[in-house]
Amino acid sequence: MNIKRASIFLGASLIVGGVVSFVYQKEVSDFFDLMYTPNDPAAVANDFWKVALSESRGRAKEFVSNPQEYESFIDGYSKYDRASIERVDEQAQTYYVKTQLKVYRDVAYSIPLFTVVTSINGQFKVDVEATKLSVADAAFDDVISYYESAITGGEKILHFTREDQVNPEFITVAKQQLRLSLCNLAANSTELLSGTKDALFTECETSEDTK
Numbered sequence: 001m002n003i004k005r006a007s008i009f010l011g012a013s014l015i016v017g018g019v020v021s022f023v024y025q026k027e028v029s030d031f032f033d034l035m036y037t038p039n040d041p042a043a044v045a046n047d048f049w050k051v052a053l054s055e056s057r058g059r060a061k062e063f064v065s066n067p068q069e070y071e072s073f074i075d076g077y078s079k080y081d082r083a084s085i086e087r088v089d090e091q092a093q094t095y096y097v098k099t100q101l102k103v104y105r106d107v108a109y110s111i112p113l114f115t116v117v118t119s120i121n122g123q124f125k126v127d128v129e130a131t132k133l134s135v136a137d138a139a140f141d142d143v144i145s146y147y148e149s150a151i152t153g154g155e156k157i158l159h160f161t162r163e164d165q166v167n168p169e170f171i172t173v174a175k176q177q178l179r180l181s182l183c184n185l186a187a188n189s190t191e192l193l194s195g196t197k198d199a200l201f202t203e204c205e206t207s208e209d210t211k
Helices: 002-023 025-033 041-052 057-063 128-133 135-157 162-166 168-194
Strands: 082-091 094-104 108-120 123-126
Touching: 041 057, 041 082, 041 094, 041 108, 041 123, 094 135, 108 128, 108 135, 128 135, 135 168
Parallel strands: none
Antiparallel strands: 082 094, 094 108, 108 123
16 A cells, blocks of 8 residues: 555656646756856856846846845846857956847847956856946947948949949048948947047047037
């Protein structure tokens, strides 16, 4: 009888466990994924965002360099929020993990940033303040990448001839357009950050285009 009861109990436990795992498979999977995070900048950044964008965002302090002062810096929550890691750059033993956030609120927001990871007592942690301040830098990085890609594609697809490229008029127009775009970008960026349009470059100070 004891064996029979034990078998029934074991069978019921397996059924219940299977149902729970099926219903909560994402939560169970995330739990086991986060039980061990490799001491690697990209892995730490990835798991930090998994938690920071979840309903259990308070647990993200386990991944940050200053957990005592950590507060959730993502307003709101959506189960569709995602972070994707693109690349890792290293400078002076600080790692800049290029990250694209896709956040859904009243509308969908695409937010590029660098998840800044530093070593604290041999363990990689996310510097939250530096990460927040990196949005403008990451956005500019995207702009430059898009510009380079567009120019490269234009040269290949639109069949620029050598005569077109060395044409003084062509070069003059291209320089003027690039200068105007950079001046406008600088002015608009400073307005977003400080509320005042400033000319970041001396070449833009006398330009009427950005006023």
